[in-house]
Amino acid sequence: MTDLDQLTQSLARNLKRWRGERGFTLDTLAARAGVSRGMIIQIEQARTNPSVGTAVKLADALGVSITTLLDHDQGSPVRVVPADQAVRMWSTEAGSSTTLLVGTEARGPLELWSWRLMPGDNSASAPHPDGTVELIHVTTGTLTLFVDDTPHIVSAGASATFEAHHPHVYRNEGSEPVELTMAVSIPPVR
Template structure:
């Protein structure tokens, strides 16, 4: 079984378990997540590999991290070696995001590594109210857009912002942007 097959199986199992634990019907979760019922069925049956955006929406609707949706088993101490980190988004030019680790503490908390190649970017839908993102740029200059406001974040600089509004990460420069990001989502209400 390939790594992708294992992730697809883990997502299928965890989605069905978490949806059932919360008492959500497929229709209720589809409405909460803004994802079609058919897509949820395909994911629960491990018949599709959904986009990162879809997995994030489902996690937000369930009140869990992407890591929780993808994890294979619970461990008290979990070491995530570089070869176990999950690349969830990439482009042919070399931009990518890697989910380094995640936990529920008390709500979802995720640690990401990102690379944005020149001229590329990534848009993110609004997360639940109370979600906060922290970023630290190690190389290049990141253009961070939160709502209608654009901010230049050069190497060596960190930023924090509420991410309950649409936001995006852009590389308008000529060198790759490297950054580390933490995302904290409040526990479900």
């Protein structure tokens, strides 16, 4: 299955799922998104791969992120996205591209961090407030991410997201520095 086929199947499955969870009929979603009913049917049957603009309209109408619409997998509080499963959303023959590395359904303040962990170093964190989510993308080395004392290996090029109300530790168990970018989404104060 090609990347495009995989994307088309994920979008079909998730659009149908989220439309059902919201209780939207085809006509309701079409009106909310400004997308034809026929287009939604074709997408849900995996017969077409819509433009990025159409996918964004549908995600907005459903109240979810484009990441969630393209591939939503609940279960573990940690989701590691291997480099080969990141979704290329746009590219040109000249070599320009955008790749959706990882995303989450969080609202509130958002922080972006740059990290460098030398071999043998670690950084432990107490649980953050409920609703806090961290997203990481490792660019160099191999990070061992512990969440609730469970290790998760995140290699260069891979990304992960987790609910940060669990105790967590970033550890470099390798022999080269680990460099990563981290985004932290903090729930708004109620």
